[in-house]
Amino acid sequence: MTEFTMKGGAELVAKRYRAERRFKALGLASLAVTGLFLGFLIVDIMTKGFPAFFEHTVKMDVMIDPARIDANAIAKGDFQGLAKDALRDAFPGVSDRSGRKQLSAILSSGAGSALRDLVIADPKLIGTKVNVPLLLSGDADLYLKGYQANLGKNPGSADLTISEDGDAYNLTTSAPLAAGQIVRANGGAFKVLSAGDGSARAEAMEKPVSMETALAGKWDSVSFSTTESDRRSSDREILWLEQLNDNGQIAKGFAWRFFSSGDSREPELAGVRGALVGSLLVIAVTLSICLPIGVGAALYLEEFASKNRFTDLIEVNINNLAAVPSIIFGLLGLAVFLSFFGLPRSAPLVGGLVLALLVLPTIIIASRAAFRSVPPSIKEAALGVGASHQQAVFHHVLPLAVPGILTGTILGIARAFGESAPLLMIGMIAFIVDVPKGFTDAATVMPVQIFLWSDLPEIGFQSKTAAAIIVLLVVLFCLNAVAIYLRKRFERRW
Amino acid sequence: MSLIFALLILLMVSGSFVLGRSRAGALQSSAGLHSLPSYHGMLLALVGLLAALLVFALGLRFIPDYIPWVSLAAGFAAVGVFYQKISPDYRARNLFERITLWILAACATFAILVTIGILFSVLFESLRFFSEVSPLHFLTSLQWSPTSDPASFGIVPLVAGTLLITVIAIAIAGPLGLFGAIYMAEYASPRIRSIAKPLLEILAGVPTVVLGFFAALTVAPLIRGWGESFGLSVSSESALAAGVVMGMMIVPLISSLSDDIINAVPQSLRDGSYAMGATKSETIKKVVLPAALPGIVSAFILAISRAIGETMIVVMAAGLAANLTFNPLAAVTTITVQIATLLVGDQEFDSAKTLSAFALGLILFIFTLVLNYIALRFVQKYREQYD
Numbered sequence: 001m002t003e004f005t006m007k008g009g010a011e012l013v014a015k016r017y018r019a020e021r022r023f024k025a026l027g028l029a030s031l032a033v034t035g036l037f038l039g040f041l042i043v044d045i046m047t048k049g050f051p052a053f054f055e056h057t058v059k060m061d062v063m064i065d066p067a068r069i070d071a072n073a074i075a076k077g078d079f080q081g082l083a084k085d086a087l088r089d090a091f092p093g094v095s096d097r098s099g100r101k102q103l104s105a106i107l108s109s110g111a112g113s114a115l116r117d118l119v120i121a122d123p124k125l126i127g128t129k130v131n132v133p134l135l136l137s138g139d140a141d142l143y144l145k146g147y148q149a150n151l152g153k154n155p156g157s158a159d160l161t162i163s164e165d166g167d168a169y170n171l172t173t174s175a176p177l178a179a180g181q182i183v184r185a186n187g188g189a190f191k192v193l194s195a196g197d198g199s200a201r202a203e204a205m206e207k208p209v210s211m212e213t214a215l216a217g218k219w220d221s222v223s224f225s226t227t228e229s230d231r232r233s234s235d236r237e238i239l240w241l242e243q244l245n246d247n248g249q250i251a252k253g254f255a256w257r258f259f260s261s262g263d264s265r266e267p268e269l270a271g272v273r274g275a276l277v278g279s280l281l282v283i284a285v286t287l288s289i290c291l292p293i294g295v296g297a298a299l300y301l302e303e304f305a306s307k308n309r310f311t312d313l314i315e316v317n318i319n320n321l322a323a324v325p326s327i328i329f330g331l332l333g334l335a336v337f338l339s340f341f342g343l344p345r346s347a348p349l350v351g352g353l354v355l356a357l358l359v360l361p362t363i364i365i366a367s368r369a370a371f372r373s374v375p376p377s378i379k380e381a382a383l384g385v386g387a388s389h390q391q392a393v394f395h396h397v398l399p400l401a402v403p404g405i406l407t408g409t410i411l412g413i414a415r416a417f418g419e420s421a422p423l424l425m426i427g428m429i430a431f432i433v434d435v436p437k438g439f440t441d442a443a444t445v446m447p448v449q450i451f452l453w454s455d456l457p458e459i460g461f462q463s464k465t466a467a468a469i470i471v472l473l474v475v476l477f478c479l480n481a482v483a484i485y486l487r488k489r490f491e492r493r494w
Numbered sequence: 495m496s497l498i499f500a501l502l503i504l505l506m507v508s509g510s511f512v513l514g515r516s517r518a519g520a521l522q523s524s525a526g527l528h529s530l531p532s533y534h535g536m537l538l539a540l541v542g543l544l545a546a547l548l549v550f551a552l553g554l555r556f557i558p559d560y561i562p563w564v565s566l567a568a569g570f571a572a573v574g575v576f577y578q579k580i581s582p583d584y585r586a587r588n589l590f591e592r593i594t595l596w597i598l599a600a601c602a603t604f605a606i607l608v609t610i611g612i613l614f615s616v617l618f619e620s621l622r623f624f625s626e627v628s629p630l631h632f633l634t635s636l637q638w639s640p641t642s643d644p645a646s647f648g649i650v651p652l653v654a655g656t657l658l659i660t661v662i663a664i665a666i667a668g669p670l671g672l673f674g675a676i677y678m679a680e681y682a683s684p685r686i687r688s689i690a691k692p693l694l695e696i697l698a699g700v701p702t703v704v705l706g707f708f709a710a711l712t713v714a715p716l717i718r719g720w721g722e723s724f725g726l727s728v729s730s731e732s733a734l735a736a737g738v739v740m741g742m743m744i745v746p747l748i749s750s751l752s753d754d755i756i757n758a759v760p761q762s763l764r765d766g767s768y769a770m771g772a773t774k775s776e777t778i779k780k781v782v783l784p785a786a787l788p789g790i791v792s793a794f795i796l797a798i799s800r801a802i803g804e805t806m807i808v809v810m811a812a813g814l815a816a817n818l819t820f821n822p823l824a825a826v827t828t829i830t831v832q833i834a835t836l837l838v839g840d841q842e843f844d845s846a847k848t849l850s851a852f853a854l855g856l857i858l859f860i861f862t863l864v865l866n867y868i869a870l871r872f873v874q875k876y877r878e879q880y881d
Binding site: 017029297318323357360389414451472 | 587591594595597598599600601602603604605606608609611612614615616618619669670671672673674676677678680681686690693694695696697699700701702703704705706707708710711712742745749773774775776778779796799800802803804805806809810830833834837838851852855858859862863866870
């Protein structure tokens with residue numbers, strides 16, 4: 001026996017094995033990074049969007065004043081005014097002009113419409129006092145959700161003594177106080193102007209009822225990370241909201257409005273109904289065009305066409321179309337459908353046509369694969385018992401290829417559902433409040449709605465955007481789940 | 495109105511089918527038919543529908559007011575003519591199958607029509623643009639400011655911006671996608687594969703507008719924050735943010751294409767390498783990757799083409815200012831961003847500003863076409879044939 005030895009052989013082997021482990025770890029790390037990115041993306045969108053599915057309302061006793069609501073024309077009544085008056089009655093101390101204005105600003109401009117619906121449903125309510133939840137404005141809603149740089153409300157941890165000091169007050173306590181905080185004690189409210197060690201100078205927002213020492217836990221402070229001018233809600237609005245909250249008048253509920261209303265300039269009123277309906281209309285057009293044409297083309301290329309230059313040309317074309325950037329299809333739609341054929345701008349009809357052209361290659365390629373997977377023996381058996389070529393294909397091959405075609409089509413539709421770039425070109429980007437009713441009405445679609453909202457500076461809309469993304473992703477997830485189910489359920493191995 | 499019309503057409507089609515089938519069925523009892531009665535019915539329905547649709551398509555531009563009724567009348571006329579022809583010897587099936595075949599062929603030809611449509615719509619408007627702005631200025635000027643006065647249409651900053659973002663995207667997606675694919679194809683246990691594969695499919699299915707939102711609102715501020723903690727000035731619409739997210743978008747494309755290609759390398763090559771004592775990674779690096787290289791290169795080229803044509807991410811996360819820079823922390827703009835911004839809103843079709851979008855579209859179309867062609871040729875030319 002000869003033994004092969006090499007100087008440092010063991011070390012070399014160890015080194016090679018280390019390289020092996022490194023290489024393997026690199027591969028796993030790549031997958032992990034991709035997974036982490038996806039996880040980060042989804043968690044980020046979820047945390048941003050989840051609050052937008054909820055809204056805050058304030059329960060108010062509203063007097064349906066017969067003098068202001070005409071029983072014969074209820075729809076025209078000034079319900080918004082009634083809602084504002086109810087709020088003013090709840091804060092009789094607010095008498096200055098700007099204060100009254102600020103007070104009505106905590107109500108949404110759509111607060112009255114809930115009241116109106118209620119009275120339209122039951123006109124007998126006129127002349128009575130009703131207790132209704134009124135929608136709060138977007139800014140108030142954001143404050144209550146903790147989006148307005150509010151660090152939170154803390155009960156006082158030590159006793160607080162209040163003393164008058166000229167126009168201002170001195171607050172003395174061992175609990176920490178900071179400038180900008182709102183301190184509520186003894187039925188009054190103070191804004192901390194400057195805070196020193198153990199004492200703070202503050203101005204009264206509401207005069208306290210008594211000057212006695214407020215015990216620990218009997219007073220509280222609301223603190224912020226920014227100054228009042230950097231916030232969308234003023235200190236006074238926040239004070240009112242806190243008071244309403246203490247009275248138990250503010251309730252948080254699921255925002256069905258998000259699914260039942262169209263777009264709006266006010267974040268608290270904006271919903272995705274219009275965009276969802278628009279998307280459905282667009283997809284209906286897309287499907288009714290690209291499914292027959294796509295399956296027809298695939299049938300022809302796979303079952304009937306002879307191999308010649310023309311079919312080669314068609315194949316090259318289809319492969320090329322699959323790689324053309326989607327925005328180019330938007331240019332096509334603009335130049336051909338809008339300016340040559342004169343079809344209406346922003347219409348689901350045109351959007352559907354453009355997207356049909358966009359997903360056509362996908363559907364052709366998927367359908368061809370489905371036809372190819374049907375074994376030739378089936379067609380041959382049909383031909384053998386005397387069927388014509390077309391009878392063999394239409395009666396035997398096509399039905400067996402349907403699951404594959406459907407799977408491919410659903411994936412194509414999922415792609416169309418999330419596509420937005422070409423639709424920007426054909427004007428589906430307009431601000432549309434009404435839910436579209438037909439294929440030629442101005443409409444927008446989900447992804448474009450997301451794009452539109454993401455451009456708006458309000459934080460409220462940022463949250464709505466993420467919520468709309470969640471809706472979009474859920475729809476896409478369902479579409480893909482159906483496709484996977486179809487594939488699993490009907491896939492046949494021959 | 496259109497609903498009534500559609501209903502009438504449907505009624506005509508189904509009615510003529512029943513009519514033809516019953517007429518042929520009545521003949522069947524007395525004499526042998528060449529075609530089955532249902533073929534007579536289908537033929538009638540088909541010619542009726544075709545005649546109506548044809549007249550509808552032709553007349554839409556000329557007599558839009560009367561078109562539903564005229565096309566319905568044409569449909570009924572065609573049905574009437576073919577109804578007269580029904581006889582035991584009439585070869586309804588042959589005619590029906592011939593028409594069907596033509597319809598299928600027309601469907602297949604539709605793809606060519608789309609390409610021609612794209613080419614003409616882009617080319618035609620581009621020519622109008624180049625009659626106002628010289629192609630030389632368009633291709634060589636370093637200034638892109640379509641809205642200023644006088645406007646300047648130099649594509650160079652746009653191409654530079656597009657390339658910068660593409661390079662960042664590929665620098666991210668290339669290694670991630672390729673190493674991921676190698677791991678999936680060579681190392682992964684079925685369990686890891688069953689996790690990683692759907693994960694990549696989900697990522698591939700995330701709409702780009704969602705990625706754009708994520709890039710603009712989460713990734714860009716993050717990068718800005720990191721940059722500033724190192725004392726760098728980072729634009730809030732930095733090329734880096736858009737590039738990174740675009741790279742992540744492309745990872746599934748590269749990894750799924752590379753995965754297929756690596757799997758297509760025959761096992762015998764690996765076995766030969768193992769027999770020589772090579773470790774798995776040595777086999778992959780020295781044997782599998784070289785064999786799969788043409789396919790991997792073409793996957794990368796397709797990924798580049800995808801990155802160049804991607805719109806929403808850059809529209810939302812990259813800027814509008816056409817800066818000629820290669821600093822990834824600065825704001826740049828891309829061809830697709832400019833097309834989108836130039837054509838959003840109301841356009842007049844005779845201004846150079848609007849038309850320039852089509853010229854950009856032409857450039858983009860040529861870019862992607864050439865890249866796809868190269869990818870295709872690369873595979874064809876260098877592919878190893880294993881049998």
